[in-house]
Each structure stands twice: as C-alpha cells, then as structure tokens.
Amino acid sequence: MDLILLILVPVLTLAALMTAGTKAQARMIAAAGTGVQLVLSVYLVIVYLMERGSGNIEQMLFTEKYVWFNTLNIYFSTGVDGISVSLILLTAIVTFTGVLASWDVDYLYKEFFISLIVLSTGVFGFFISLDLFTMFLFYELAVIPMYLLIGIWGSGKKEYSAMKLTLMLMGASAVLLVGLLGIYSYSSPTGATALTFNIIEIANVDIPVEAQRYFFPMVFIGFGVLGALFPFHTWSPDGHSSAPTAVSMLHAGVLMKMGGYGCLRVAMYLLPEAANEMAWIFIILTSISIVYGAFGAIVQTDLKYINAYSSVSHCGLVLFAILMINEIVMNGAVLQMISHGLMTALFFALIGMIYSRTHTRDIREMTGIMKLMPFLSVCYMIAGFASLGLPGLSGFVAEMTIFVGAFQNTDIFHRSVTILAASSIVITAVYILRVVAKILLGPAGDNLPSGIKDAVWNEKVVTIILIVAIAGMGLVPLWLSDMILNSLGPITEKLALIK
Template identity: 70%
Template structure:
C-alpha cells in the first residue's frame, strides 16, 4: 500500500490489510468480540465504499479528453485533468474513505471496541501500522491529487479532526479499561495527524508524519505492556489493580515512559511531533485556524490528566488484590521488545532533525508546486 503508485493496487492492498481484521478479532479476540468485529467491518467497509467511488471518479477524470485513462498517481498529477467541480465532489469521498481508518470523528467508533476486543499483537499492529494507512492515503491521494478542493474544503475536515483530537482525549479520561484508554488516546493522536495534514504547509505536514511514527511506536509499546500486565493479573480494570510499581517494577517504569511520550515530555517522540504540528498549524494567521489550533493544543492538558490518572491508580497506592504480590516481572524477551520500542521513541525525541530532514527530503519539488506549499 505505502509504496504503490497505482490507485487500483493501492485500493487492493488497502482491502487486503483490512479484511483479515474481522477474523483476527472475531475468532481470536476476547470480550464482546463478535460485536466489535462486526462493527469494525461495517464501519471500514462503509469507508471503503466511499473510497472506491472516489477512486473510480478519479480514474474517469485522470486524463484530458481523448487520451488514455490511467490509475498512476504521478500521471494523474501531471495531467491536471480533474476540474475543480469534480475535485469538490471526489475529495470528500476519498478523504472520508481514508479518514475512517484514521479514526476521524464521527466515524471513529469502530476503533475503541476493535482495540479492546483484539488480541495484543493485533492491537499493536492495528494501531501501530494499519491506522497509518488512513493518514497516508488522505495525503497521498485526496490532497495530492485534488489540491484545489483541499484548499477550499479543508475547513470542514479541520472541524471534524479538531473534534477527534479533543473528544478522544476527554473520552480516555473516563475509561477504566486499559485498552479503552489507549484506544481513545489513539483516536486523539491520529486525529492530530489528519488535523496537521489539512493545514497544507510543510511544517505541519512534517509534524504529521513524525506523529505517525511516534504514535505507531508508543501505542505499540502501550498495547504490549497492557498485554503483559493482563497476562499476569487477568484484568485490565485499573480499579482492580494498584501498587504495580513494587510488584512489576520493570513493566511499570516502561509504562511511565510510554505515558510521558504520549503526553509530550521533551526528549521523547511525542513532544517533537506535536510541537512541529502546532508550530506549523499556527502559521495560519486567520482566526478560524488559530482558534482550532488552540482547541487542539488543549488536548495536551487533557492527555496529561488521563495518563497521570492511570499511572497513579495502576502503579502506585495500595495493592488491592493480594494475589498480585506473587506476580513475576518481565521475562528477557519482554524486556528486549519493550526496550527496542523505548529506544526508538527516545531516538526520535533526541534526534528530531534527522527525521525531519528525512521527511522533508521525500517532499519532491512537484509536491510543493501541486499543493502550493511554502
């Protein structure tokens, strides 16, 4: 999907990535897995239907009249054959089609239930990789191929993604299930990716890509740690756990580091990604953009609230279940996997210029010309 320059091939692999999720959750999941799998399937298939219509429309307007039609992204951009009227019609279809996978409000509801019912490895894969298809597709297809409509209609989706950022953070504050907390956190952080892409400047878009990298690593770390804790305690309810720092010190410290990355502690990936997004977004001088940037910035405070709430309830205080005192800390393979993710998160935080330069290098001059970026 990520390396494809052909829209048909891209759509095919988009579906190949999504369809197995029904079986992975419905067969091997836990809790209300059948409901979650069906909800995920219906929501994502609905998004796929919008996307398919949008891609077919792009294909039939991919070349000037009389010339052969094409699925190739680069040829479509070169032809500049999609009129503004058709762009305004096709842009919402493709953006919503990809945005559903990016957990864009109000099409986000599949994500928390899907994450909560999925096995640990599936949650890591889904949040860490598959949800990035949404942000990449919105940029690579919707915005890149229909830049005029993106400039004119971005305000609609800025409102929706701004709601995603704030709503996801506030929803995480009232959850008691560790997976639901992380799932709603993902709604907020992935909403920030789409929010930044819609700002249509290179600084914000660079931040969006860094946020995709950051979120993919730290949410995979979160889900891995939640799975390890659940495998020992057999519960994900933070009201039934406490004092884990004295029982599982290694896993607890890893959880604190993941939480600090999520709330944007300097020196970790979350800080550089979110700061780049907010700095780039604030380059717009009009009232509408700046109001929504401030609203999105408020999610930092809300994120700190739910992260510190979980850390306080889960890791500190008294041990509520005396059976937890006999639990053993992480094995060597668990330490290796979590340490690898933590080092990756720290590398982005300590060496952001390396990653920012690498991202900007991939923005070819043609992209600047097409999008009118500065």
C-alpha cells in the same frame, strides 16, 4: 533496492508457515520472517539516505513497474519517498515486536501468525504502491484479516467488535472506491493518453474542480475512517479493546496510519483545489476528534479503552495537521504518525503483558503494580510520558512541529482551532498521569493474583526495541524530519500553487 522484496519476504514467510507443525516452529518462522523484514527496512532507510545524499532528487526512488492488466493500463508500480520509507520502517518494527509479543498464543497458533502476516503484507504493499488500484487492493487485504484475528483470538465482546470494525472499514472502502474510480475516469481530461491509476502521472493532470469537489470528500472520508475521523471513529475503541495484543499493536500502530498516509498521498496530493476549498469542514471534524478522544480517555476505566480513545485523539491530530497545508505542519503529521505508531504499540504491548498477569484491565482494581512488576511499570511510565509530549521522547518532537506549523496560518479560524487542538496536550496529561498514579504507584493491591513475575525475555525485547525507537526519535529527530521534509515538496507545491 528492489521494493518487491518487501512483499516477497512476507509471502515466503506465509508459505513457510503453512508447513509449520508445532507452535515453536510457527513462532520461530514468523519471528524470522518479520525479523528479515525489519533488517530489510533498515537497509532500505540506509540506501534511501545514501541515494538522496548522492544528489538524486527524483520524487520517487527505486521505482519499478510490473504490467498487470495491460489493456486497462493497470500496473503494479512501486516507489518510495521519505514519507513511505519512514512508515515502512515503523511497520517493520511494529510487526516484529507484535510477533514477539504474541509468543504465547494458546490455540490455532499457525493460523494466528498467518493472519497477522497477511495483514502486514497488506500494509507493506500499501506503502510501496504508486498505483491507486494496488493501493486499494492492499488496503482491503490489510483490513480483512482483522476480522478473523479479533473474532477468533480476541476477548470480550469480540464477535460484535470484529463485525463492526470490518463493516465500518469496508463501508469506508466503498466510499473510497467510488472516489478512486472518479479520479481514474478524470485522469486523462483531454483523452490524449489512456486513463491511468498511476499517482505520479495523475499528479501532472489537472482534474476539473467540479469533479474534485465530489471526489475529495469521498477519498478523504474513505481514508479518514481508517484514521478514526470523527464521527466515524466508533469502530476503533471497540476493535482495539477486543483485539489480542499484537493485533491492537498493529492496528493502532500501523493500520490507522494508512488512513493518514492515504489522505495525504491521494486526497490532498491529487485533488488539491478541493482540498484547499473544503479543508475547513474536515478541520472542524478533526478538532472534535482530538478533543473528544482525549475527554473520552479520561472517563474510561479499561486500560485498552483509554488507549483506544487516546489513539482517536492522536490520529485526529495527524489528519488535523495534514489539513493545515504547509510544509512544517505536514512534516509534523508524518512525525506524529511514526511517533504515535511506536508509542501506541508500546502501550498495547504493555497492557497485554500486564493483563496476562493481573487478569484485569480495569484501573479501579489495580494498585501498586510498580512493586510487583517494576520493569513493565517503568516502561509504561515511559510510554505515558511519550504520549503526553515530554521533551526527549518522540511525542514532543511531533506535537511541537505540528503546533508550531499550524500556528503559521495567520487567519483567526486556523489559529483558534490550533489553540483548541493544543489544549488536548493538557487533557492528555490528565488521563495519563491519572492512570500512572492509580495503577502504578501506591501500595500493592491485595486483590491481584499472587506470584506475579516481571517481564520475561521476549517481553523485554519488545519493550526495549520500542523504547529505543521512541527515545531515538525524540533525541535525534533531525535526520528523520529532514527525510520527510524533502519529500513533502511536491505535495505542498501542488497545494500552494492553487492558493
């Protein structure tokens, strides 16, 4: 399959959106474009599995190179392995449901969908890139529409949050850029070949350890900020709580995964010696993320803040797992990215739907929603159970894999942080069950607006798609985890050779 299609379809959708006149046209075009994208992504998974099934053991499939800046050796090289394929599928699902969830944007609808699709273009481009230059380009392309999306259509202290988010992420990309340029300038230590940005080619080169020690922290922090690495996570709760529903979904569901993916694909894969040496620093930071995020969620009273802090905790787990360096736990990391992406998108979609009916997100002001909106409430419960790791749903698969894998490191340091991280499951249960008990159960509150109706069709489609995906991943996880595991080989090999 031609991967460039994954960029072309959103670009064509954008072009079509520019011509849209009415709100109905704009949202139909956006839904159609992202729908086609979803179909393409499912098709990509199928052809990928077939190709692997027929015995193709290349590291990257469907690779393609388009010359861009010839003299600089910059290409737009694309290619996918199991990790990127599964994340592309996640992105397509979340984008499509995000468009459906914002069916009722009330003003500047055309601009809203344009920004949303620019954002998703950035994410798709990021996941199919095999070139540090284009990867960085798409990373920034995905971040900048967030400013407009939160600033224009957000709520609460939106201007502050939008500026904080943009500046922190762009600041991170500043650090990241220096790291990437460092990798570039060491990509040909003998001088025999031209310097290159191509990830696969750089992977065959041994970058001197002294240089790696400088650039690993830069790249890891640069991507890690997007993955809500403590202490650089503060943009995330503010950003999520001010963003409109679809943007929270995309942001927590997909954008934060770019951080994890970047850490895995660039920091760990290209700078393995430094990764082994310095992992312990970041393991401590991510452990703090995990526990601190979970405790943060306990004390919050705004539904979106609760979820934002829970995202910090769960994304911390992703980075934690990546740093544990073995195949099982890294497999768990990617599974956790997908699981958290789906479940947090569901959460934010539901919070948006509930908020549009109750006009409050404060859990102290809501009781007995189950009686008023049974459908949405049940969905919320399912999302909660997935979040706390109930077997049969996606969270269980991911977290089990992570903790089992992490425990295979036999030294006392790794074991103790693993136990610490695993304790977050209990804390998660506390805040999830507290919210469920507080707002869903009990007698219907009388301070809520009267005449509340349950979900309408587009909301039902959103929740059902996401729940099916979550349950599907929880019940039949093997194909997914195999697909990811097969692709982790080159990365873990490179990391383990050095040990």
